[in-house]
Amino acid sequence: MWEKDLILKTLPRLxxxxxxDTLIIGGGIAGLTTLYYLRDESxxxxxxxxxxxxxxxxxxxxxxxxxxxxxxSDLTNNIHYDTAVSYLKSQKKAIELAKDIxxxxxxxxxxxxxxxxxxxxxxxxxxxxxxxxxxxxSQSIEVKEGNLPLKVPxxxxxxxxxxxxxxxxxxxxxxxxxxxxxxxxFTKITKIKRIGSKYVCxxxxxxxxxxKVIVTCHYPFFFLPFCLPLKSHIEKSYIIARKxxxxxxxxxxxxxxxxxxxxxxxxxxGIYQICLACSHKTSKEQNDEENFKRVKRIFNISQDDIxxxxxxxxxxxxxxxxxxxxxKPHLFLATGFNTWGMTNGIxxxxxxxxxxxxxxxxxxxxxxxxxxxFYQVKNFFPNLLNSVVAFIGSKKREKEWYENRLVIxxxxxxxxxxxxxxxxxxxxxxxxxxxxxxxxxxxEKELTWDxxxxxxxxxxxxxxxxxxxTKDIKYKE
Ligand SMILES: Cc1cc2nc3c(=O)[nH]c(=O)nc-3n(C[C@H](O)[C@H](O)[C@H](O)COP(=O)(O)OP(=O)(O)OC[C@H]3O[C@@H](n4cnc5c(N)ncnc54)[C@H](O)[C@@H]3O)c2cc1C
Numbered sequence: 485m486w487e488k489d490l491i492l493k494t495l496p497r498l499x500x501x502x503x504x505d506t507l508i509i510g511g512g513i514a515g516l517t518t519l520y521y522l523r524d525e526s527x528x529x530x531x532x533x534x535x536x537x538x539x540x541x542x543x544x545x546x547x548x549x550x551x552x553x554x555x556x557s558d559l560t561n562n563i564h565y566d567t568a569v570s571y572l573k574s575q576k577k578a579i580e581l582a583k584d585i586x587x588x589x590x591x592x593x594x595x596x597x598x599x600x601x602x603x604x605x606x607x608x609x610x611x612x613x614x615x616x617x618x619x620x621x622s623q624s625i626e627v628k629e630g631n632l633p634l635k636v637p638x639x640x641x642x643x644x645x646x647x648x649x650x651x652x653x654x655x656x657x658x659x660x661x662x663x664x665x666x667x668x669x670f671t672k673i674t675k676i677k678r679i680g681s682k683y684v685c686x687x688x689x690x691x692x693x694x695x696k697v698i699v700t701c702h703y704p705f706f707f708l709p710f711c712l713p714l715k716s717h718i719e720k721s722y723i724i725a726r727k728x729x730x731x732x733x734x735x736x737x738x739x740x741x742x743x744x745x746x747x748x749x750x751x752x753x754g755i756y757q758i759c760l761a762c763s764h765k766t767s768k769e770q771n772d773e774e775n776f777k778r779v780k781r782i783f784n785i786s787q788d789d790i791x792x793x794x795x796x797x798x799x800x801x802x803x804x805x806x807x808x809x810x811x812k813p814h815l816f817l818a819t820g821f822n823t824w825g826m827t828n829g830i831x832x833x834x835x836x837x838x839x840x841x842x843x844x845x846x847x848x849x850x851x852x853x854x855x856x857x858f859y860q861v862k863n864f865f866p867n868l869l870n871s872v873v874a875f876i877g878s879k880k881r882e883k884e885w886y887e888n889r890l891v892i893x894x895x896x897x898x899x900x901x902x903x904x905x906x907x908x909x910x911x912x913x914x915x916x917x918x919x920x921x922x923x924x925x926x927x928e929k930e931l932t933w934d935x936x937x938x939x940x941x942x943x944x945x946x947x948x949x950x951x952x953x954t955k956d957i958k959y960k961e
Pocket of ligand 1: 700721722819951
């Protein structure tokens with residue numbers, strides 16, 4: 485959707501060893517915004533495994549809003565009222581930062597001010613909505629009730645002003661052009677090793693020695709330190725864009741999962757309604773075809789109206805807040821944006837750059853990677869169970885699912901899949917994810933192999949296109 489009228493010029497890969505002060509790994513919204521804030525430092529570089537803007541940010545719905553389901557009542561109930569207040573301040577700060585960058589750099593990314601709505605579909609959701617409204621009013625935010633301009637069977641809604649939508653890929657592409665001398669594409673980091681006071685980052689035959697490393701690759705490709713799988717789960721949603729006649733200038737989302745969300749996008753060629761639904765934990769269900777049919781039913785979309793459709797995954801943390809901070813001395817990380825990575829990605833850029841420059845860092849304690857409160861301890865075992873269920877489920881699915889669609893068999897004791905495309909060409913891959921051994925699920929819609937546990941993705945020919953896996957699953961005779 486976002487790149488339909490863009491010509492994305494690629495940048496060269498890193499061909500020889502390099503010594504730098506700061507290396508940023510991953511050029512999505514978090515990494516590129518970090519590079520933007522560090523642009524005046526002489527020895528700061530960013531590497532991306534593929535092409536900038538082809539990661540999760542490519543598939544977002546691009547809302548820049550502080551009204552995020554009922555996050556403030558969730559934080560108040562599960563952690564503390566003060567945490568909710570700080571989180572609200574952080575999201576408002578992120579919107580200001582986004583506006584400042586877009587205005588200062590004159591980025592043509594269709595930034596548009598819209599009203600944000602949250603709506604309740606049942607009594608339980610309505611109760612949470614009331615609490616959310618009370619919280620926002622206690623923070624002197626004007627909240628309006630009712631009048632959701634969308635045909636869904638809602639029973640209550642609230643809305644706030646001063647929130648935005650934009651085209652995230654035009655934003656990234658502008659920064660990429662501006663900072664091109666500091667970026668290497670097609671440079672995947674597969675290992676980081678601490679040697680003395682430096683970090684050595686390996687990419688094939690090439691090494692980058694850095695004093696400071698910032699990891700912004702969505703899902704960190706290392707398990708230790710940090711153990712993200714035990715602090716989070718992966719959530720997937722399905723999105724359809726259709727052409728419409730009017731832009732009512734609002735965005736909306738319901739209170740709980742499965743999400744129903746809408747925004748509009750207007751460019752020179754027309755107005756599009758972007759409809760999202762059916763979000764679920766990837767450990768639970770992976771029938772993409774059925775989920776796209778459900779999205780069509782929910783929004784009453786006919787096949788002829790569809791401009792494009794896609795799915796996306798994001799990392800959801802136990803306490804619904806991102807992790808932004810130092811994981812080891814001079815090794816920094818930003819991840820777990822809970823499907824709100826436009827605000828949290830831009831905020832990460834601001835925070836991480838200030839950490840590297842040893843400036844005061846707002847919200848450092850709120851998002852620290854070292855936080856572990858009762859809420860997280862409580863979720864440790866459910867998360868472990870979720871990982872085990874995802875792992876076993878993926879193994880079971882391998883046997884049950886594809887009998888008629890593709891062949892899964894064993895070669896030299898390893899499970900392989902043979903997929904025949906419409907031209908009769910066979911595409912053969914190993915079906916086990918190299919990251920932690922989960923069985924991959926075939927995504928028939930986008931013709932990829934997806935990990936239901938930690939969100940790695942591979943092409944039908946086995947090339948790894950999304951981490952945390954750093955290895956391919958190409959079949960070798
Ligand atoms: C359905 C859906 C809708 C969403 N809508 C919204 C929304 O409306 N508003 C909002 O605020 N958020 C939204 N989000 C969340 C948002 O899209 C993400 O949180 C955000 O895009 C993540 O950005 P990122 O920079 O962390 O990751 P990415 O954009 O994935 O960038 C990571 C980059 O790192 C690179 N990389 C990975 N591994 C390596 C490696 N080993 N070496 C080098 N490079 C590497 C990748 O190639 C990639 O370019 C949505 C999420 C979903 C699932």
